[in-house]
Amino acid sequence: MPQQLIVVTGASTGIGASAARELAGRGFHVLAGVRRDRDADAIRSDGVEPVILDITEPGQVQALAARVAGDPRALHALVNNAGIQVNAPVEALPMAQWRRVFEVNLFGHIAVTQALLPALLRSKGRVINISSIGGRIAMPTYGAYAGAKFALEAVSDALRREVAPLGVQVVVIEPGGVRTEMAGRGIATANQLAAQMTPEQDERYGGLVHAINTLMATGTASGVTADAAARIIAKAVTNRRPRTRYTIGRDAALLIGLARVLSDRTLDRVSAANLRRHYPKGATA
Template sequence: MDSTHRHALVTGASTGMGRAIALLLADRGFHVFVGVRRLEDGQALQRLARGQLTPVLIDVTRHDQIAGAARAVGEHVGQRGLDALVNNAGIGLAWPLEIVPLDRFRMQFEVNVDGQLAVTQTFLPLIRQATGRVIMIGSIADRLTPPFVGPLAATKHALLALCEALRLELAPWNIHVVLIEPGNIRTEAGGKFERDAAAALQQFDPAGRRLYADAFRAMTSRFAARHAGGSDPDVVAAVVMHAIETPKPRARYLVGKDARLFALAARLPPLVLDPLRRRIFGLPRRRGAGASTRI
């Protein structure tokens, strides 16, 4: 049992925001358990870390791996418990909702929602022992949904609801639940998004290509460009560090140079916001007269 360090678990830690969060926590004196799907990714992180970092195999869709990781972490921390759980693991899917394969849509929820809840449920006894904190890495897409990213945005809206409920349910034990809402963050996920979108386009049936190909290409190209110009993952790591250490964390943190702008835009009525989004993402205008949306 290690009683000399604070302890944290970061899921989805092999790249991007998860990696930046894990390395900063280790640098600040935490013993960090990094959830990875391949041990070699965890070993690569160990070589980069300036503090204590232990890889644990966690595919958030596999309950046996989650349970095994909890046993390993529990044996190490003992009665000290877990000071922070950072749920960062997630995947992104870009498809028009009219034609998205439902098995892929379900997988979005299995990873981004079911997986986060499964990890949280399993590790909450250790969190409770330390009066620790639960940090969820969401997205500004829980406020402002881009076209063709409906599957991903739907999971981020669901994650927001989980955080709202968990925050109230865990308050009697003084366990803070915090949602981080990044805007565009410059990570490897941007390139993967563009490659996955190109592969998805090849799988559209002829009718889907006729209806959506041009708009889908325009959106994914602009989305990838905005992602490439986004903030560094270290800014997310710094906000997570603050949310863990401050005595009174906020319920939600907007992170990144464009996040506040997007949050403000989300307050606009659809009559104003929809044409703005179509211009931003290169989508065609509405066809026919009198087609505006009034809410």
């Protein structure tokens, strides 16, 4: 087959960078979205062409669409991977942060998808949306992040049913713990936001934030590598008839399986028991 294009957003580090390299190694020409010139220099390699792309900037999204439209190669897949992790209790997270999370983790993906759908319809390509286990189960302090991922899953379902008759496939990827820089940045952001809580909010949620951060660090350290995650993404990109959803990591498969069979109250108790051992000594769980 002639070489085809793939767009991967959020390719500076982590899963996005690994996916770009994995797909280039399989013979695709990858347009790897990055936000800074130094990230472009780091990702540039044989088969990987960096493009400056902030998915919340309409001008950069349109420039990407023009780059794809001007290439004689068909666009085989769009991998919507860009994202940020911002964790805080619902009460304590400022509205500006809520809007930022949804702008990056949901609206930006929709904007890129809208811009590239004409090319994907011509090629009968596919859209790969990188969601999260948080798109199926919302842990405490994950209200904004999980809310955007839940919404991304719903948008993916709607889009799949809209474009399947037109020959375009839509796949959702749901990673659990993956050893990337994103988790570390998420913990740092959570600590910054916790420092801005009022004394009353800190009394209510301080122990919870500590427990969640400890659990996140533990889960990330025991998670799969970004390269292993990239191989799952490559499977979704290249399989002739991909599944509508793929999980990444045993933790994601286990928790999503439990969510299917346990009641909400039972799942609440399981979550609370899992968190309790991570609370600081003397704190109330």
